[in-house]
Amino acid sequence: MPRHTRRATLLAGAALTAVMTVTAAMPAQAAWPEKPVTFLIPWPAGGATDIVGRALQPYLAERLGTEVIIKNVVGAGGTIGAAEAARAKPDGYTLFLTTPSVLTSMPHMRPLPYDPKGFVPIGRINDTPMVVMVTKTSPHESIADIVEDAKGKPGELTYASTGAGTLPHITMISLQSSADVELKHVPFKGSAEVMKALLGDVVDVFSDQAQLIPRYDLRPLGVWAKERLPEFPDVPTMKEQGYDQAFSIWLGLFGPEGTPDEVVQKMSAVLEDTLEDPAVVEEFKKLQLAPGYMNPGELADFVESEYERNKNLMGMAGIKKQ
Known part of the structure; x- marks a missing residue:
């Protein structure tokens, strides 16, 4: 082999060895996720x-x-x-x-x-559209029942929320404003606490996500959506009941x-x-x-x-x- 060819081969081999050495020294980048x-x-x-x-x-x-x-x-x-x-x-x-x-x-x-x-x-x-809900033992069977009750007893009928400014709060403010009634707001830390209060008759009404209804065997009264939900075909929308608002x-x-x-x-x-x-x-x-x-x-x-x-x-x- 000619001297210059042998030298080029040696240099190339040395370069490859150096690259392999540096690569081996570099920590491998772990693919996410490598832990919980x-x-x-x-x-x-x-x-x-x-x-x-x-x-x-x-x-x-x-x-x-x-x-x-x-x-x-x-x-x-x-x-x-x-x-x-x-x-x-x-x-x-x-x-x-x-x-x-x-x-x-x-x-x-x-x-x-x-x-x-x-x-x-x-x-x-x-x-998911919001739904107004009560317990199945509640005397309220429609939004009209809630409004009528609230007009007869201003500030006495209670509604729960998961905190001031949350959507359960805002939806009920909307209902009160549209129906010109006054209900008492009772905030909680989350819907799990609300469920205990609702089932324990501490509060009367709640407006939140539909998945709570089958889980806690509740009665839906109105859906904050443009159309009825297929899960609750017999439950009228709030618009059908005179309140043209939609919240999800x-x-x-x-x-x-x-x-x-x-x-x-x-x-x-x-x-x-x-x-x-x-x-x-x-x-x-x-x-x-x-x-x-x-x-x-x-x-x-x-x-x-x-x-x-x-x-x-x-x-x-x-x-x-x-």
């Missing part, structure tokens, strides 16, 4: 949001190849949990599963210990600010695939829910529109930022 993923829910265990999170838990865990942990951090209308989620390390191992109020209505009520626009949208899970509550998955895009895209794809699983569709059907997936971009636009809508609604209801 925590879903932080700002509402109590047993509540409407928690029910959905736990229904999805095993299906998401199977697709992610790791454990999914549900962590409930409650209080202050969901804002305590939102603040903890915002402070979480943005590595994809703590994600935030929430209803809209902490991002779209609470910001119009008071200063918050987090930036409601700082969360990274991952995907929407569902979009949705669940979305978010990451703290700075969550890597590769995590967002992978988790969003896993969520979409999970919501298309026939077993999950059937599970949601039992919960009186329908999957309503949105990708990160769609969810970002949706949250912004809900933020502005709730700002206007709360202004109409006379709720001012403290």
Whole structure:
């Protein structure tokens, strides 16, 4: 072999060895997720949001190849949990599963210990019309019954909410304003606490997600939607009963600010695939829910529109930022 050829071969070999040595010395970048993923829910265990999170838990865990942990951090209308989620390390191992109020209505009520626009949208899970509900032993069998009772006893009939400024609160403010009646507002930390109070006859009425109705054997009185729900074909819409308003509550998955895009895209794809699983569709059907997936971009636009809508609604209801 000619000297210059042999020299070139030796140099190339040395270069390859150096590259291999450097590569071997570099730590391998682990693919997410390599450990359990925590879903932080700002509402109590047993509540409407928690029910959905736990229904999805095993299906998401199977697709992610790791454990999914549900962590409930409650209080202050969901804002305590939102603040903890915002402070979480943005590595994809703590994600935030929430209803809209902490991002779209609470910001119009008071200063918050987090930036409601700082969360990274991952995907929407569902979009469910709100339903006015009472116990099956309640003397109220229609919205008209509630309005008539409230007119006869101003300020005595009670309604629950999951906190001031939450959608259960706003919907009942809308009813009071439209019907020109006065009901007494009783706030709780979450729908699980409301259910205890409602079933214990501590409060009279509640407006929230439909999945609570079969779980707690409640009586639905009116649906805040343009059309009747197939799950409750005999329950008239609020519009049919003279109150032309529609309210829906949705669940979305978010990451703290700075969550890597590769995590967002992978988790969003896993969520979409999970919501298309026939077993999950059937599970949601039992919960009186329908999957309503949105990708990160769609969810970002949706949250912004809900933020502005709730700002206007709360202004109409006379709720001012403290």
